[in-house]
Amino acid sequence: MVKLGGELLEQPADLQRVAGGIARLARHAAVVVVHGGGREIDAALATAGIPKQQVDGLRVTDPATLEVVVAVIAGAINTRLVAALRRAGAPAVGLTGADAAVATMRRAAPITTAAGDKVDLGLVGSPVADGAPRLLVDLLAAGYLPVVACIGATRSGEVLNVNADTLAAHLAASLGASRLVVAGGTAGVLDADGRTIERLTSGAAARLIRSGTASRGMVAKLEACRTALRRGVRDVVIANGREVPLDMAAAAPAPPPGCTQVVR
Numbered sequence: 001m002v003k004l005g006g007e008l009l010e011q012p013a014d015l016q017r018v019a020g021g022i023a024r025l026a027r028h029a030a031v032v033v034v035h036g037g038g039r040e041i042d043a044a045l046a047t048a049g050i051p052k053q054q055v056d057g058l059r060v061t062d063p064a065t066l067e068v069v070v071a072v073i074a075g076a077i078n079t080r081l082v083a084a085l086r087r088a089g090a091p092a093v094g095l096t097g098a099d100a101a102v103a104t105m106r107r108a109a110p111i112t113t114a115a116g117d118k119v120d121l122g123l124v125g126s127p128v129a130d131g132a133p134r135l136l137v138d139l140l141a142a143g144y145l146p147v148v149a150c151i152g153a154t155r156s157g158e159v160l161n162v163n164a165d166t167l168a169a170h171l172a173a174s175l176g177a178s179r180l181v182v183a184g185g186t187a188g189v190l191d192a193d194g195r196t197i198e199r200l201t202s203g204a205a206a207r208l209i210r211s212g213t214a215s216r217g218m219v220a221k222l223e224a225c226r227t228a229l230r231r232g233v234r235d236v237v238i239a240n241g242r243e244v245p246l247d248m249a250a251a252a253p254a255p256p257p258g259c260t261q262v263v264r
Helices: 012-026 038-048 063-087 134-141 164-175 202-211 217-230 246-251
Strands: 002-004 033-035 092-096 104-107 125-127 145-149 151-154 159-161 179-184 199-201 235-240 259-263
Touching: 002 012, 002 164, 012 063, 012 246, 033 063, 033 164, 038 063, 063 092, 063 145, 063 151, 063 159, 125 151, 125 164, 134 145, 134 164, 164 179, 164 217, 179 217, 179 246, 199 202, 202 217, 202 259, 217 235, 217 259, 235 246
Parallel strands: 002 033, 002 179, 033 145, 092 145, 104 151, 179 235, 199 259
Antiparallel strands: 104 125, 151 159, 235 259
16 A cells, blocks of 8 residues: 655656556556646635635634635646556556545544644545545555545535545555555654654654654654554555665565654
8 A cells, every 4th residue: 555645746857756656566566546736726725715624634614615625636746647557657546535435534522732722624535445446446446546535424425524644554454455555755664863764663753742842744644654563564654755766665574764664
């Protein structure tokens, strides 16, 4: 399972590098990709005059924001990524979590922020453990590479925004993935001095969150890592997708420099 941060999908050179690494990996293993697109969503919201609302790296989503999220994530970014993967030789298929119950959701409960405040995230989904998604299983069995935009839906059909790290962790566990690779623009998890932490346990990740060393978007990533590990994923690698080839991050027993390996 590979999760791609939106910052890796904006520039042609980054997109080509990421697509090439995933295509090489897909020649030797079954791969599912989940992607975000936060910065492009922020830009589209600004163009539409809709204020951005975010707490602890999680987007607060009202109806107007959800329309923009769906258009950007499920439309522009998903299509761009699928096309890049096709150019790299991978049989990519673009989806969202709303397709054929790939990711069944319920409304997320209000969260308690790092500052201790209770916040309702609005139209945001929390995954429901529902077994392996049949559509993804069938696509993988037929040799395709599913590319899933971080949108989900409830059983009644309500469309919801989903944090991409949360969705990737859920699908990795549901499909029995051996490793989840979370690729973004930073060199793994950084300590208080700005150095990459090469290896973390789930407990140590929780301490980073509590101490405030991990903040903003990294909180959501580490929480997703801990969820994936708790549900059976062997390990999670948080990688700098601009510098580390994703096939190496996914396949090497000890991930290369620029990565943090999170284990139970």
